[in-house]
Amino acid sequence: MTYIKKSALFVSGSFFFAAQAFAGAPNFIDSRAMAMGGVGVASARPAAAGFFNPALLAVKQPEKRDGFGMLLPSVNAIASDEAELRDVVDDFDDDFIKPFEGAITDVENxxxxxxxxxxxxxxxxxxxxxxxxxELQKIDQEQARVDLGMGVSALIPSQRFGAGLFVSGSARIAAKINYNDQTTLDQLEDLARNTVITDIDDVNALYDTANDADQLQSTVRAVGSAYSQVGLSMSHNFTFFGHDYALGVSPKMVDLRAYDFVTSVDEFESDDLEDTKVSESKFNLDLGVASFLDDDEQLLVGLSVINVVPMEITTKPGRDNTNLGPGFAPEGIDIELKPKVLAGISYQGASYELAADLELTKTEEV
Structure with missing residues (x-):
């Protein structure tokens, strides 16, 4: 089989922490669609129509695709951590902080x-x-991201009227290092290498093992977003000027959540994220249309609008109060759920399928 995917449709690219818009958790896509590169507006099987285009439930599919369908469940995960940031942060204390502070203690003794x-x-x-x-210079500005998704559906497609239920959830968590200690550590190395230290207070003025506020100022910021939905898909086939069209609608409830935590690079614990949750639930809607362009019903085109009602929440960053200083107050990040307009085309051959999707709305990633 050959599948073509135009544009980064669901799983997006870079992630920068700033007080600007951030595209939140990606829409769930089932395993078949993921294997096809994420396409589905005109090529999703009926069981997955609720996640891509509700009109596919009533389009006049070939008999082999016109029957009860279920996903129980479909799960996917995508990770991006080229610098192995998670392992570096997890081991940072043992690999770098303890040997460094131990060396200060040896000088004092x-x-x-x-x-x-x-x-x-x-x-x-x-x-x-x-x-x-x-090491801090090496990992400065490095980012790690994990996307997770799970969906369940039970749908009955029909050549006239199709309907069904769908539930899905997706989440994204990203972390980034911000390095703020170069001047202090350069001065400390110069002191240790080029001066005979006779008073440990000279070291403590740069890094004090007994005072958290006078230790590392480099930070880890972790931001997470979660998107879940439960809805009912309905689709009806009708004839207009001698041509068959399927129209679909999916009323649903959507829950959007965000998490945001900042701490020193040697104190990060992923469990701290949970205490910073911000959430909002709202009624939303997906719309879709699909139609075959040829009499042989092989060339199918579709158009869908996902999340007609926009949503936005702003994170409330939590922080580790021990050593980031009383004036350290990072701005919140906007987590947005914008309407997404997608167009798709698929061609079903005897033993292969060609499919492509195009996102018609601009997706901002900052």
Whole structure:
């Protein structure tokens, strides 16, 4: 089989944390559509019509596709973490912070003990400081993202009137590193490498192991969005000037949620996200139309509007209060659910299917 997908339809590209619009969790797509590159406006099987184009329930499909259909359930997951950011953050404390702070303690002990091993302790501190600094520079602005989706449906297509129920949920979580410690760590390395330290307060002025507020200022920000829907799809076939058309509508309830948490790079725990939830539920609507262009009923075109009613919520960033400073207050991020207009075409051959979808509305990713 050959499938063609035009435009990034559901799973979107880059993610930057700013007080601007952010396209939230992607629409759920079933496993068959995912294998086809995400197309479905004119090519989805009837069991998945509620997720792409409700009109497909009543379009005059071939007999092999005209029967009761179910998804129980369909699950998908997509991850993007080229820098292996999650592993780096999870292991950051053991791999970099503890050896670095241990080197500071060794310098302090050598000063208190007369300084016999001070030169070696300072060299170790300089090396550990450089390793920490290099790692933070390496992961600065790096991002990781995971998209998850699950859907269930039970639909009865018909050559005249089709109907059915569908439920789906999708979620996206993304994390980004913001590096803010280069000047401090450069000064500390210079101090340890080029000066004989006789007073540990000189080190503490740059990094104090006993005071959270005087430690790392680099941060991890994690933002999550979740989109769920439950709806009823209905479609009717009618003839207009001798040509058959199918019109479909899916009234549904939609729930949109957002999560946002900021903390120091060595303190991040994904469980902290749950406490920052912001949510809104609203009635919404999908619309669709589909029709064959040829008498052999092989070339099908479709048009759908997903989420006719726009929704928007703004995150309320939670934060770790220990060492980010009292004035640190990141702006919330707008999570938007905009109407999406999609056009599709498919050609069903004897042993293959060609399909392409085109998004007609602009999708902003910032």
């Amino acid at each position: 050598n000063i208190a003990g007369g300084g016999a091993g001070l030169a070696a302790a300072q060299t170790e501190l300089a090396n550990r400081t450089r390793a920490l600094n290099n």
